[in-house]
Amino acid sequence: MQFMLLFSRQGKLRLQKWYVPLSDKEKKKITRELVQTVLARKPKMCSFLEWRDLKIVYKRYASLYFCCAIEDQDNELITLEIIHRYVELLDKYFGSVCELDIIFNFEKAYFILDEFLLGGEVQETSKKNVLKAIEQADLLQEVKTHRIKYETIVFSL
Amino acid sequence: MGSSEMCRDLAGEVEKLLKTSNSYLRKKAALCAVHVIRKVPELMEMFLPATKNLLNEKNHGVLHTSVVLLTEMCERSPDMLAHFRKLVPQLVRILKNLIMSGYSPEHDVSGISDPFLQVRILRLLRILGRNDDDSSEAMNDILAQVATNTETSKNVGNAILYETVLTIMDIKSESGLRVLAINILGRFLLNNDKNIRYVALTSLLKTVQTDHNAVQRHRSTIVDCLKDLDVSIKRRAMELSFALVNGNNVRGMMKELLYFLDSCEPEFKADCASGIFLAAEKYAPSKRWHIDTIMRVLTTAGSYVRDDAVPNLIQLITNSVEMHAYTVQRLYKAILGDYSQQSLVQVASWCIGEYGDLLVSGQCEEEEPIQVTEDEVLDILESVLISNMSASVTRGYALTAIMKLSTRFTCTVNRIKKVVSIYGSSIDVELQQRAVEYNALFKKYDHMRPALLERMPVMEKVTTNGPAEIVQTNGETETAVLETKPPPSGLQPANQVTETDPGVISRFCRSAVSLFPAGIPSITAYNKNGLKIDFTFERSNTNPSVTVITIQASNSTELDMTDFVFQAAVPKTFQLQLLSPSSSVIPAFNSGTITQVIKVLNPQKQQLRMRIKLTYNHKGSAMQDLAEVNNFPPQSWQ
Numbered sequence: 001m002q003f004m005l006l007f008s009r010q011g012k013l014r015l016q017k018w019y020v021p022l023s024d025k026e027k028k029k030i031t032r033e034l035v036q037t038v039l040a041r042k043p044k045m046c047s048f049l050e051w052r053d054l055k056i057v058y059k060r061y062a063s064l065y066f067c068c069a070i071e072d073q074d075n076e077l078i079t080l081e082i083i084h085r086y087v088e089l090l091d092k093y094f095g096s097v098c099e100l101d102i103i104f105n106f107e108k109a110y111f112i113l114d115e116f117l118l119g120g121e122v123q124e125t126s127k128k129n130v131l132k133a134i135e136q137a138d139l140l141q142e143v144k145t146h147r148i149k150y151e152t153i154v155f156s157l
Numbered sequence: 158m159g160s161s162e163m164c165r166d167l168a169g170e171v172e173k174l175l176k177t178s179n180s181y182l183r184k185k186a187a188l189c190a191v192h193v194i195r196k197v198p199e200l201m202e203m204f205l206p207a208t209k210n211l212l213n214e215k216n217h218g219v220l221h222t223s224v225v226l227l228t229e230m231c232e233r234s235p236d237m238l239a240h241f242r243k244l245v246p247q248l249v250r251i252l253k254n255l256i257m258s259g260y261s262p263e264h265d266v267s268g269i270s271d272p273f274l275q276v277r278i279l280r281l282l283r284i285l286g287r288n289d290d291d292s293s294e295a296m297n298d299i300l301a302q303v304a305t306n307t308e309t310s311k312n313v314g315n316a317i318l319y320e321t322v323l324t325i326m327d328i329k330s331e332s333g334l335r336v337l338a339i340n341i342l343g344r345f346l347l348n349n350d351k352n353i354r355y356v357a358l359t360s361l362l363k364t365v366q367t368d369h370n371a372v373q374r375h376r377s378t379i380v381d382c383l384k385d386l387d388v389s390i391k392r393r394a395m396e397l398s399f400a401l402v403n404g405n406n407v408r409g410m411m412k413e414l415l416y417f418l419d420s421c422e423p424e425f426k427a428d429c430a431s432g433i434f435l436a437a438e439k440y441a442p443s444k445r446w447h448i449d450t451i452m453r454v455l456t457t458a459g460s461y462v463r464d465d466a467v468p469n470l471i472q473l474i475t476n477s478v479e480m481h482a483y484t485v486q487r488l489y490k491a492i493l494g495d496y497s498q499q500s501l502v503q504v505a506s507w508c509i510g511e512y513g514d515l516l517v518s519g520q521c522e523e524e525e526p527i528q529v530t531e532d533e534v535l536d537i538l539e540s541v542l543i544s545n546m547s548a549s550v551t552r553g554y555a556l557t558a559i560m561k562l563s564t565r566f567t568c569t570v571n572r573i574k575k576v577v578s579i580y581g582s583s584i585d586v587e588l589q590q591r592a593v594e595y596n597a598l599f600k601k602y603d604h605m606r607p608a609l610l611e612r613m614p615v616m617e618k619v620t621t622n623g624p625a626e627i628v629q630t631n632g633e634t635e636t637a638v639l640e641t642k643p644p645p646s647g648l649q650p651a652n653q654v655t656e657t658d659p660g661v662i663s664r665f666c667r668s669a670v671s672l673f674p675a676g677i678p679s680i681t682a683y684n685k686n687g688l689k690i691d692f693t694f695e696r697s698n699t700n701p702s703v704t705v706i707t708i709q710a711s712n713s714t715e716l717d718m719t720d721f722v723f724q725a726a727v728p729k730t731f732q733l734q735l736l737s738p739s740s741s742v743i744p745a746f747n748s749g750t751i752t753q754v755i756k757v758l759n760p761q762k763q764q765l766r767m768r769i770k771l772t773y774n775h776k777g778s779a780m781q782d783l784a785e786v787n788n789f790p791p792q793s794w795q
Contacts, residue, residue: 044386044387045351045386045388046351046352046354046387046389047351047352048352048355048389049389050389073280075276075280075316075319075320076319077312077315077316077319077352077353077356078272078273078316078320080312080316080352081272081273081312081313081316085266118185118188118189118222119188119189119191119192121188121191121225122221122273123184123185123188123218123221123222124184124217124218124221125218125221125264125273125274126217126264127263128263129218129263133181
């Protein structure tokens with residue numbers, strides 16, 4: 001996979017993950033073009049389209065478009081499954097996820113994505129393991145904030 | 158996202174981490190290694206020892222990333238590929254376990270165990286089995302098993318089947334398996350899900366060349382896809398339909414394709430029209446059908462027809478001598494109602510110019526002849542000239558057509574003279590030039606007029622690209638060629654008094670390659686057992702003793718000729734230089750040729766003689782033949 005974009009029906013970008021090195025300007029240009037192209041598609045059309053020399057696989061969940069760019073030799077249908085798996089992970093973590101969850105907790109969304117995909121490839125095929133890794137990371141964060149709170153209390157005493 | 162320097166520095170660390178006991182770290186290390194290899198391929202060797210035990214993993218995450226790592230290594234280096242071939246049995250075993258094992262909640266997606274891993278293993282198997290008979294054989298069973306046992310109700314199952322089909326088509330699988338794969342694709346085509354149909358059409362397009370017959374069976378489904386609402390599906394269905402047209406189904410297919418042309422989006426019409434013309438040319442069952450089809454395309458999509466189709470059509474019409482009256486009548490009727498479609502009007506004007514006499518004499522045999530007077534014909538041509546809708550090129554055609562009619566019509570010559578003289582002061586330079594020249598024809602060269610405006614002879618069909626001609630117009634020589642491949646064979650210098658529409662000529666001048674006005678005729682040096690070798694000649698301008706011969710080898714049998722080697726020997730006084738050939742395979746049915754250039758140095762200007770030796774494989778056996786070529790034309794060595 002070369003990159004993944006999440007954007008709303010109004011064209012606002014909610015999440016972007018790039019697996020190829022590109023300059024900021026290029027990224028913005030690609031994002032703009034792609035968002036326009038995908039939003040212009042009618043609902044009955046198929047989920048794949050050819051764009052430049054890449055294959056674009058997109059799927060709409062409620063108000064969000066999940067859009068992935070894959071290379072020529074990648075399997076489009078399994079990419080649809082990858083998108084679906086990511087949505088399931090988000091759903092499990094946030095509990096009935098909606099666009100607001102992603103807007104307000106985007107760092108968690110990125111975290112989940114990074115535990116699922118690495119360098120453009122799937123790194124963990126088991127839902128349980130991905131969620132376990134996130135939980136562990138969450139715990140670490142909690143301990144840290146707890147520690148900081150404790151130390152500030154001690155300090156102020 | 159590391160740069161190549163970063164990768165070089167950290168590669169050692171990554172390699173160490175590949176061996177740690179923590180599976181969480183190992184899977185990440187594996188993908189890091191993939192990235193390192195992508196950025197710095199030379200470091201691939203470093204990871205080789207760590208890969209020894211990768212496939213013995215229990216943890217699916219690590220297993221998956223390891224397969225990705227192996228795939229990356231095998232794609233990049235043929236040595237690695239050979240090294241890892243021995244893993245095929247292990248991979249087959251893992252895949253088997255995945256399919257046979259019971260429900261595993263951790264990795265399950267809609268009843269299928271770890272589809273991501275399955276797909277990746279299939280992909281790795283594809284790379285390992287390519288061009289290797291043993292590996293391919295080891296995979297045959299498991300591929301058949303996956304193909305038949307996978308659930309197809311959900312997208313997941315179809316994703317796995319898709320990958321399986323790709324793998325089957327790419328490795329050296331047995332024919333039964335291939336037919337199975339194509340049948341799966343055929344089933345996909347009937348699926349309600351658009352994505353699946355899209356994927357099926359794309360795959361079929363790739364396989365139609367190699368497994369033509371199997372794909373033919375699904376022809377009706379493919380043709381149905383032409384009526385789909387989705388643009389990408391329609392495009393693929395159209396391309397596939399063109400690939401499937403053959404002598405047997407051409408009538409039925411053409412009907413569907415013409416219907417499609419009627420109703421499809423404008424962006425397809427040009428491609429569709431060109432495709433129809435090509436298919437019609439190759440497989441037309443009768444001349445009348447061919448002309449009818451062309452007419453239909455011109456009238457439905459006349460404005461989308463590509464510019465280069467017009468000269469081809471004109472040549473086609475010229476060559477169907479007995480259909481001239483029918484053609485000109487139909488074309489006349491077509492533009493009577495509507496003369497806005499440029500290509501149609503161009504072809505029609507040209508035909509009316511050539512065959513106007515047949516039109517007014519009411520000679521048509523094929524259908525009811527219509528009563529047309531000379532004035533009516535001139536009326537329509539003049540309207541084309543005057544109309545705002547007509548492009549400059551179209552007007553050129555119309556003016557020349559009017560001019561030609563001056564020798565074919567009897568009572569309206571004065572009217573023609575008047576029209577021509579009016580345009581002598583036209584703003585359009587091209588029209589003005591023509592009108593002035595034609596005026597001159599009337600005034601000073603009236604005695605030459607009939608000869609100059611004679612009926613066009615049947616044109617030599619040189620290549621499938623289109624005709625090439627040489628013309629003379631009022632003393633100016635215009636050389637015109639449509640050929641972009643090596644010089645075509647057999648072009649006789651055209652009759653000095655033959656004139657053809659200058660508009661047609663300007664369309665021909667596309668390529669930078671031009672023929673010498675006095676072309677050296679080419680010869681057929683060898684023609685036996687379906688193998689034909691033509692020689693075309695060129696003399697070097699810089700060195701008059703050098704003759705450059707281009708050989709073109711074509712194969713009219715129904716099987717390809719492979720490993721074709723051409724050798725030549727000449728008498729002692731000559732020197733020979735053989736350049737490398739374009740390929741070593743001559744495709745069947747004259748669908749392609751091998752070209753090779755020979756340079757002959759002939760300082761003593763002796764008569765050229767050559768002995769040739771041909772070796773090739775055909776129908777599974779090695780063939781060899783010796784022949785002497787003695788029919789070199791004098792211009793090639795004098």
